[in-house]
Amino acid sequence: MSRLETGAAAEPLDAPWPAEHLEVLGRCPACASPSRTLLFEGLSDRIFRAAPGRWTLWRCSGCGAAYLDPRPDLAGIGLAYRTYYTHGGTAPRDVFAAGGGLRRAVKRLRHHAHYNAAFGYALRPAAPLARWVAPLSAAARAQAGQLIRHLPAPAGPGSRLLDVGCGNGDFLRIARRLGFDVMGLDLDAAAVARARGSGFTVLAGTIEEAALDPESFEHVTLNHVVEHLHDPVGTLRRVLALLRPGGRVWVQTPNLDAEGLKRFGADWRGLEPPRHLTLFDASSLERALCAAGFSRIALLPPKPDGAYFFAESLAIQRGAPVDRSERALRRRIRSEARRADRVARRQPERGECITFVAHRPA
Numbered sequence: 118m119s120r121l122e123t124g125a126a127a128e129p130l131d132a133p134w135p136a137e138h139l140e141v142l143g144r145c146p147a148c149a150s151p152s153r154t155l156l157f158e159g160l161s162d163r164i165f166r167a168a169p170g171r172w173t174l175w176r177c178s179g180c181g182a183a184y185l186d187p188r189p190d191l192a193g194i195g196l197a198y199r200t201y202y203t204h205g206g207t208a209p210r211d212v213f214a215a216g217g218g219l220r221r222a223v224k225r226l227r228h229h230a231h232y233n234a235a236f237g238y239a240l241r242p243a244a245p246l247a248r249w250v251a252p253l254s255a256a257a258r259a260q261a262g263q264l265i266r267h268l269p270a271p272a273g274p275g276s277r278l279l280d281v282g283c284g285n286g287d288f289l290r291i292a293r294r295l296g297f298d299v300m301g302l303d304l305d306a307a308a309v310a311r312a313r314g315s316g317f318t319v320l321a322g323t324i325e326e327a328a329l330d331p332e333s334f335e336h337v338t339l340n341h342v343v344e345h346l347h348d349p350v351g352t353l354r355r356v357l358a359l360l361r362p363g364g365r366v367w368v369q370t371p372n373l374d375a376e377g378l379k380r381f382g383a384d385w386r387g388l389e390p391p392r393h394l395t396l397f398d399a400s401s402l403e404r405a406l407c408a409a410g411f412s413r414i415a416l417l418p419p420k421p422d423g424a425y426f427f428a429e430s431l432a433i434q435r436g437a438p439v440d441r442s443e444r445a446l447r448r449r450i451r452s453e454a455r456r457a458d459r460v461a462r463r464q465p466e467r468g469e470c471i472t473f474v475a476h477r478p479a
């Protein structure tokens with residue numbers, strides 16, 4: 118749910134960000150190039166209305182990433198998260214859970230058949246013929262892959278997975294159901310408490326501070342994490358060190374080449390200043406993964422999330438969500454979002470988000 122919908126208390130956004138917690142970069146935090154062009158200026162936190170300050174987003178001419186400069190420093194960034202929660206909201210619909218009516222049972226059979234065929238699982242109950250008789254649509258297949266973060270079936274028991282920025286533990290639940298030995302990490306103390314309450318092992322703090330053994334995970338996932346990091350390549354290096362040789366990282370982040378950014382400009386939901394410090398397109402994220410030492414880097418089919426990005430961006434643009442009475446506008450924006458999803462299906466590098474998988478060299 119967007120904060121616009123929850124009626125978050127408005128903060129004086131015109132106040133400046135505390136000067137003692139501003140950091141001037143002068144160069145790209147992903148590739149260190151000083152060469153850049155202005156992308157947007159005068160940006161403010163119109164989503165969570167937590168952070169004072171106006172922000173300038175630059176596009177790096179060296180690698181194509183974009184970054185805020187100046188930006189909140191590490192010691193002061195907490196100010197931008199005062200009303201930001203990763204522990205609220207509802208869990209994604211769980212296609213694996215037993216129960217529900219006939220429709221749910223059929224949906225489960227079709228999904229199990231897809232996961233078994235495409236990702237090597239042996240999920241039961243499954244109807245192998247469902248793949249031919251009632252295959253999932255292209256959009257449903259994309260959604261299904263995203264739901265399990267494209268995890269191939271675990272090689273055996275004890276295959277370890279770390280979810281960085283695990284929030285409530287929604288994905289830990291899915292990964293455990295798929296047979297992984299899961300662990301989470303999050304900065305949000307309330308989210309950590311909730312995930313622990315659900316029986317998960319979750320560490321509080323940053324991945325740099327976390328007491329984790331090197332080469333101890335087969336998988337690390339970072340869902341909407343890299344854009345928040347002060348040193349994205351440094352953190353990816355730390356992830357690499359945690360992976361066993363041949364291990365795999367899965368990364369998803371908003372995409373600078375999104376159709377929604379072209380449509381909404383400074384109002385695009387993915388910008389989220391000043392919490393999103395660095396934004397990537399497909400080539401700059403691939404380059405960052407490579408710089409961190411990863412190999413076998415691949416861009417995955419996108420999540421069909423045009424509807425979310427377009428509705429949220431329109432709400433930011435108008436300062437309020439679209440009213441139920443505004444049927445024509447709702448219809449138009451839904452149709453634009455579907456078009457963006459179709460473009461992204463053909464060209465994953467133009468999705469609202471980009472999703473990569475990369476490996477630690479064996």
Ligand SMILES: [Zn+2]
Nearest residue numbers: 145148177180
């Ligand atoms: Zn750069």
